[in-house]
Amino acid sequence: MIRTIARRVASLVGAGVLLGGLVACSQAAVDPGGGSPSPAPSSVSASATPTPTPSAAYKPASAEGPAENVPVPVMPEEAKLESKEGLEAFARYWYEAANYGYETGDVSLVKAISGPECQTCQKYYDVVLKGFIDGDWMAKSQIDVQDAYSDFILTPENRYQALVQLEQDDMEYYGAEGHLGTTERRTQPSVQLVEATYSDGEWIAVNIATIKAG
Template identity: 30%
Template sequence: MTSHKFLTSRFPASRRVRTFLVAVVAAAALMLAGCNSGGTPSGPDTTSPSATESATPSPTPTPTPATETSRALNLIAPKLPEDASSNTKDGLQSFSRYYVELLEYAYSTGEVSKLEGISSPTCSTCSGPIGDIENAYSDGGWVVGGDLEATAVTTSFLPSSTGSFFVNLSIKQGRTAYYSGPGILRKDIPAPTEDAPMQLTAKFLSGAWQVEDFSPPKGLQ
């Protein structure tokens, strides 16, 4: 990997039955008393037994970033913004930011399925980071850090002759450390001192954007 990393019931059943039977017996006794006194028989007691309290929802697991001794836990995958599905300039910019967020999530968790889902099968610069992530998490390894942020996203939104669009991004990246086990550092990449210029190429197909390339702009590679 280069210095530009491509860039988680209150009452038991037996008691409820007993409560119900007590109510039924009590109602029958009231009816019998009403008949013996010559009055109008009382109607059955329609009061339902105490409802079982609703089960307390399980607390949402707390997201925990990876450390030098353990993998990240319960991290929440970023959601595709609504406007990121539109074939517009704003939609493409929003999608590009989402791609960076999803790339960061994949490095943080080892989960690459969502990243693969928005990457073209022919995108070699997409398969490179995906392979790097899969390798990092093989045999119990993981990645610490590697935070990614798109600090600038611009596009002319002018399609190429093949219908592809180009987006220029500035990527801020944190330190990235690869661990093969608790406290076993395999590789350590310091945070770059400057934001990295990147270019994303995408095409709008079947109502969604798909990444065709993600690499430094031509001339910087």
């Protein structure tokens, strides 16, 4: 399905038609990290492999409190390449960075890979910052990226495009007084267009728009 939509997008690009319909993004839970530490041996030989220092246990957000010890997503090396596969990997990472912001209130990862002209990014910042104001927090808001695909064709605006198929969970808001509200999300997959430019060895998202709403 996403490749059929990609062909339609490519035909519009060839005609010089810009795609619009900006929407705010939603959040995904970051994969839990850490785990129970392995017991240290009573005696270690000089050639033994050192036991890694265990990280603090990840705890997702809930009605009881915000997420704790959220692992910071790391951009894969492939996402730094100027190629079809690089753009697809970058698009996936963009949502991982957005997920981190929804769990922590920290939008710096998304800002680092997004341009100021990205209106959907600006909406995302606003949603997250309001969700974490005065000690409040957000829960759930999960994005599940199911597929990312690009024809890797340069548009007349000197942008490359990738299509991302995703599902998203409801967005829940909490504070000291309890549940503050819920933004309900549809479970049917949606398709979003990620437009990015490449310069100085890195991709920058300049536009995110909905092609097919769930």
